[in-house]
Every structure is written in structure tokens, then in C-alpha cells.
Amino acid sequence: MIPAPFDYYAPTSLAEALTLLQRHGDDAKILAGGHSLLPAMKLRLASPAVLIDINKVAELRGIKVNGTVEIGAMTTWSAIEHDAALAKACPVMAEAVSLIGDIQVRNRGTIGGSLAHADPAADMPAVVLALDAQIHVEGPNGPRAIAAADFFTDMLSTALEPGEIITSITFNSLGAGEGAAYAKFPHPASRYAIVGAAAYVKMENGQVTACRVAITGAGPKAERQPAVEQALIGTDGSADAIAAAAAHAGEGMDMLGDIHASEEYRRAMCKVYTKRALLKAVERAR
Ligand SMILES: Cc1cc2nc3c(=O)[nH]c(=O)nc-3n(C[C@H](O)[C@H](O)[C@H](O)COP(=O)(O)OP(=O)(O)OC[C@H]3O[C@@H](n4cnc5c(N)ncnc54)[C@H](O)[C@@H]3O)c2cc1C
Numbered sequence: 001m002i003p004a005p006f007d008y009y010a011p012t013s014l015a016e017a018l019t020l021l022q023r024h025g026d027d028a029k030i031l032a033g034g035h036s037l038l039p040a041m042k043l044r045l046a047s048p049a050v051l052i053d054i055n056k057v058a059e060l061r062g063i064k065v066n067g068t069v070e071i072g073a074m075t076t077w078s079a080i081e082h083d084a085a086l087a088k089a090c091p092v093m094a095e096a097v098s099l100i101g102d103i104q105v106r107n108r109g110t111i112g113g114s115l116a117h118a119d120p121a122a123d124m125p126a127v128v129l130a131l132d133a134q135i136h137v138e139g140p141n142g143p144r145a146i147a148a149a150d151f152f153t154d155m156l157s158t159a160l161e162p163g164e165i166i167t168s169i170t171f172n173s174l175g176a177g178e179g180a181a182y183a184k185f186p187h188p189a190s191r192y193a194i195v196g197a198a199a200y201v202k203m204e205n206g207q208v209t210a211c212r213v214a215i216t217g218a219g220p221k222a223e224r225q226p227a228v229e230q231a232l233i234g235t236d237g238s239a240d241a242i243a244a245a246a247a248h249a250g251e252g253m254d255m256l257g258d259i260h261a262s263e264e265y266r267r268a269m270c271k272v273y274t275k276r277a278l279l280k281a282v283e284r285a286r
Helices: 014-027 037-042 077-081 084-089 091-097 103-108 111-117 124-130 226-232 239-246 263-285
Strands: 007-009 028-031 050-053 063-066 068-072 134-139 142-147 152-154 165-172 178-186 193-204 207-216
Touching (some): 014 028, 014 050, 014 165, 028 037, 063 084, 068 084, 077 091, 077 103, 084 091, 091 124, 091 178, 091 193, 111 124, 111 165, 124 193, 124 207, 178 263, 193 263, 207 226, 207 263, 226 239, 226 263, 239 263
Parallel strands (some): 007 050, 028 050
Antiparallel strands (some): 068 165, 134 142, 134 165, 193 207
């Protein structure tokens, strides 16, 4: 349980962090909250020769709400959970984050670290997919934005290129007629999602005109649920319409099976938690 030796840097600006990352290449790892990286290092599943700790990079922290929402990559779960303006603009963020781990995890874990790590059981990937968020990164070729829909490529894999650092996450504030919700079946010890479902719904004149649903925990990566979304759009968002749409949850997904839950059980829970998330999202949209 002791990590291999490593060199440690604590840059105070993004430019300095990017320079260090470029200099050390594949030998280096960014350190954010350390809640995924340090356990992996202690188990020697990861042995980076260089750690670049970005906790002192103030420009990567903070939440701005102004029609759109911008959350710095180094913003902790706790800061997200307790931000009043964010709670008003997009209540699903605090709802989902309050279900992550425990207070210690929420005090250290960061949104950027979670998205970069892309744990198949992490909550935030489903939420950023349902909100159609943009993930902003900066690297040797300058800044770029990656749509959440293109970001998660496989288990623990993302569209981040070597040398890139996530800088922030942006999405639209929710307006009149819009609602979003997150429902999760947590692992009883870690609280990671055995299955989690995030839903966004827009309603106009009593009809669902837009819908995005994403599931985490069930497969190797968080995934949008196009069959659910298409089944709900154009309906009145009634409990029956939601149940019929949620019955498509998990369609086309590779299900994970492990000691915690079989493939069959996860597939069943996809439908249950999608229905719960949609019921709440529609209620909030009305
Ligand atoms: C006991 C326990 C329970 C947990 N329960 C949950 C849960 O219920 N739900 C949940 O979603 N999560 C859970 N987590 C995970 C936790 O919430 C953190 O989000 C997660 O560990 C990663 O964030 P971090 O800031 O700790 O990243 P780190 O561990 O510091 O980094 C993780 C990876 O991301 C890379 N990285 C970090 N920041 C950046 C960046 N800005 N740009 C590019 N790469 C970067 C690192 O190099 C590393 O490879 C739990 C963790 C623990 C220890």
C-alpha cells in the first residue's frame, strides 16, 4: 500500500501545469483530489514518475452562473453541492453531487478529476450527458471544447489527448418548462452507482419537446439512451408515457456483471431508475 517513488510539482498557474505536463509526457499524471489516483498508486496499478498537483491553480476553481453555468475543473463536489446560484440555475447538480461518496470524498473529489477518470460507476458522467454539457480542455494545441456526448469513449477512457488538462465544464441554466433529475442505486459501502440515471426534459404546451437521458454504472461507460428519449418526445409526459419510455432503458448497452450486481439485475435497474429520474424531471419541468 505504498506508492512507487515519484517527483512532485505544485504549479500555481495553468500555463505552468501545461508546460510541466508537456515536459514529462507519459511519465506524468495530474493530481486533483487524489481520490482515484492515490488509491491506484498505492495498489501500484498506476506508478507515474511525476505528479503534477494542480490544487494551487486558482484559475481552475469556481462556479459562474449567468444564463450559462461554468464550473472550473478543480471545483470540489462540496463547493458544487452548496452553491446557491447553481442550485437555482440547475438543481440536478446538487442533487447528484449530494449522493457521491461521503463528506470526505465530497470535500476532496473534483468534477474535472471525476470526468477525466471516467469511472464506469461515477455519477457525473451521466449528469453532464443529460445536460448536454461541453468539457473544455487545454493542451499543447491550445484550448478546445468537447461535447459530453463525445467525451466518454470506453471504460476509464476519454477523448482527452496526451498533454491536455480539463479546465472547465459549461452547460445552459435550466429555464421555464425545463427540468432535470438524477436517481441512483448506490453501492452500500462506496456509494458509487450500481446504476444511476440522469434525465433532462423540456415541456411546451403540455408536451415533451426535448428529452435527454443517460445511464451510468450499468455499462463500461456512461451512455445516452436514444430509444428512451425518442419514446418520450411528443407525449404528454404522463406516468404511463414515462413508464413506456423507461422500458427502453439499457437497450443496446453492454451490461456489466460483477459480484455486486448481475447483468440481468443491472438491466432491470436501468428501467427502474430511468423511470424515477424522468418522473422527477417532468414534475420539475411542469
Ligand atoms: C471512498 C470513495 C467513494 C467514492 N464514491 C463516489 C461516488 O459515489 N460517486 C462518484 O461519482 N465518485 C465517487 N468517488 C470518486 C470521487 O468522487 C472523485 O471524483 C474521483 O476520485 C476523481 O476525482 P479526483 O479529483 O479525486 O481526481 P484524481 O484522483 O486526482 O484524478 C483522477 C484521474 O484524473 C486525472 N485528472 C484529474 N484532474 C484532471 C484534469 N483537470 N484534467 C485532466 N486530467 C485530470 C488524474 O491524472 C487521474 O488520472 C469515490 C471515491 C472514494 C475514494
